[in-house]
Amino acid sequence: MLELEAVSKTYRLGAFGTREVTAVRDVDLTVERGEVVSLIGESGSGKTTIGRMVLGLAAPTKGQIRFDGVPVTGRRGRALKGYHRQVQGVFQDPFSTFNPVFKADRVFALVRDGFFPDVPTTRWRERVEAALHGVRLEPADVLDKYPHQLSGGQLQRMLIARALLLDIRLLVADEIISMLDASTRIDVLNLLGELKAAGLAVLFVTHDLALGTYISDRTVILRAGEVVEAGPTQEVFADPRHEYTRNLLAAVPHLHSRWDEPVK
Numbered sequence: 001m002l003e004l005e006a007v008s009k010t011y012r013l014g015a016f017g018t019r020e021v022t023a024v025r026d027v028d029l030t031v032e033r034g035e036v037v038s039l040i041g042e043s044g045s046g047k048t049t050i051g052r053m054v055l056g057l058a059a060p061t062k063g064q065i066r067f068d069g070v071p072v073t074g075r076r077g078r079a080l081k082g083y084h085r086q087v088q089g090v091f092q093d094p095f096s097t098f099n100p101v102f103k104a105d106r107v108f109a110l111v112r113d114g115f116f117p118d119v120p121t122t123r124w125r126e127r128v129e130a131a132l133h134g135v136r137l138e139p140a141d142v143l144d145k146y147p148h149q150l151s152g153g154q155l156q157r158m159l160i161a162r163a164l165l166l167d168i169r170l171l172v173a174d175e176i177i178s179m180l181d182a183s184t185r186i187d188v189l190n191l192l193g194e195l196k197a198a199g200l201a202v203l204f205v206t207h208d209l210a211l212g213t214y215i216s217d218r219t220v221i222l223r224a225g226e227v228v229e230a231g232p233t234q235e236v237f238a239d240p241r242h243e244y245t246r247n248l249l250a251a252v253p254h255l256h257s258r259w260d261e262p263v264k
């Protein structure tokens, strides 16, 4: 379904664009229907750049990104909108996505204005309520409220509900769990699991190996813009081939041991 082939992204820096930073280098990656693929790497490893390219918000310097065999790059206007009906992103900080001046459910109104202007108001309301139920939110708890009246978990779910209104097939979830507290994290992860069971594909971007293991079918480990390891999640974790992956694994806190004890 989604396919990245030898994708690189170089940013030019400085007033005259004389300095270059290669954020992503020669990355191959696929995501199939109903599959969750974790993209794991430390800060600065190029994860967000990949997510933005997949969403058509940035263009690769080299290589190809295809969705159902059709290039993503270069889509503009109506073609990009058509793509965004099928592929949407949810990002780390839900608070920054909402404008504090407007009620939070404005995000749904914007979807209606942009994609479904002909749907009558009552029908639209039903669709919004169904999408909210889909993410385990009670419409009365979240509709007609300002962002500051809602929790981070509620806002994050509303953003997932917004994506679901579009009948998407691929969700790019960029660190969506990082800012949530522990119990909400598990709820949102379980929600992603349910959506996956319903056929949704997820590119799950995280720096957190433990979250990646919990949810994904396949794992891609990124270091300084390059894929250092990729494979079925259980295999990557059971037998990490690359030293970088082993180091990342060693850095995951072990629940059964005290933090001041050396981990065996």
Ligand SMILES: Nc1ncnc2c1ncn2[C@@H]1O[C@H](COP(=O)(O)OP(=O)(O)OP(=O)(O)O)[C@@H](O)[C@H]1O
Binding pocket: 011, 012, 013, 021, 022, 023, 041, 042, 043, 044, 045, 046, 047, 048, 049, 050, 207
């Ligand atoms: N718009 C930009 N202009 C110049 N350099 C950029 C730009 N965006 C990202 N970079 C650089 O590209 C590299 C990869 O950044 P990216 O944000 O993709 O990494 P990341 O793995 O998502 O990191 P984090 O987890 O901290 O968000 C970094 O060196 C970053 O400084």
